[in-house]
Amino acid sequence: MKCNELKNEIYFYIKDELEPGKKTEIEKHLKGCSACRSLLSEFSETISTVDKNPVDYPRKNWDYFASEISEKIHRKKHFVFWKPAAAFSLSFFVFVAGYIYYHQKNLQENVVSSDTEELVAYLSNFDIPELYQ
Amino acid sequence: MEADNFNEIIKAHQQKIYAVVFSMVRNEAETDEIVQQTYVNAFKGLKKFRGDSSIETWLIKIAINNTRTYFRKRKFLSFFYDNEGRTADIKDDTQNTEKAVENEAVKNRIAKAITKLPFRQKEVFVMKHLNGFSIAEISQVLNIAQGSVKANIFKAIKNLQKYLEDFDEVQ
DSSP: OOHHHHHHHHHHHHTTOSOHHHHHHHHHHHHHOHHHHHHHHHHHHHHHHHHHSOOOOOOOOHHHHHHHHHHHHHHHHHTTTHHHHHHHHHHHHHHHHHHHHHHHHHHHHHHHHHHHHHHHHHHTTSOOHHHHO | OOGGGHHHHHHHHHHHHHHHHHHHHOOHHHHHHHHHHHHHHHHHTGGGOOSSSOHHHHHHHHHHHHHHHHHHHHHHHTTTSOOGGGSSOOOOOTTSOHHHHHHHHHHHHHHHHHHHSOHHHHHHHIIIIITOOOHHHHHHHHTOOHHHHHHHHHHHHHHHHHHTGGGTTTO
16 A cells, blocks of 8 residues: 555544455555654544534524424515516616606706797897807 | 425434534524525425435535535625624633633634635535545535545545644643
């Protein structure tokens, strides 16, 4: 066995999950390889640190949790069109708001231009030379 | 498979799926969300389930995909704000003894180190070491060769060793 082959098996050696033949092969390699012995010692330490501090899983009421999941599935099923409907409503609102804004702007421009025309027409009834300069 | 039996499926597998997701995410609220979403996805895709693998393997595959999406989202959001505190639930240590506080700090440190692992290494380590899956099961869930599972376990422990380097003083 070479060092690289041992690397992939070292975890299983530490956890004693290897078949006897493989285990003997590893032990034979370890006897003659100080680098792998050192790796074994470091890995054993790391694994032991993790094992000494197990995960604190939250305590849950599993029946309640399962009922929450069922409810969520049910809710999702009924409101499957909610997102597309919201997207459509938003697009429609933006379109209508844009249309109203554009329309109002045009209206204002027309009012301003017609006011100016009316003023010029009114003033043209008088003889004001500055008006034609 | 009948959709009516789905409640039974939820009850039969929820604890194992929850354990796998929580070991990676270390946040109860986020885990609740991921596990619930897993079942919503599974319910939607129930007709597509062909029975190539066990229902549990299929559910865990979905849970792992959802967890990956969660980590991707978190990574994206981390550009905008610091969400370091979301990694692990913060425990209230005020009533604990000094030793208990110290143990809690060590546990949080290990949790953070596991969360910090590259995703594939984290998946493999959490499934094998923390949840007792066999190499064959992990290979099937993640759709990778058994040799790759072993190589990822090696890399995961190597990285954990690096992340936990200064632990000797604490231990």
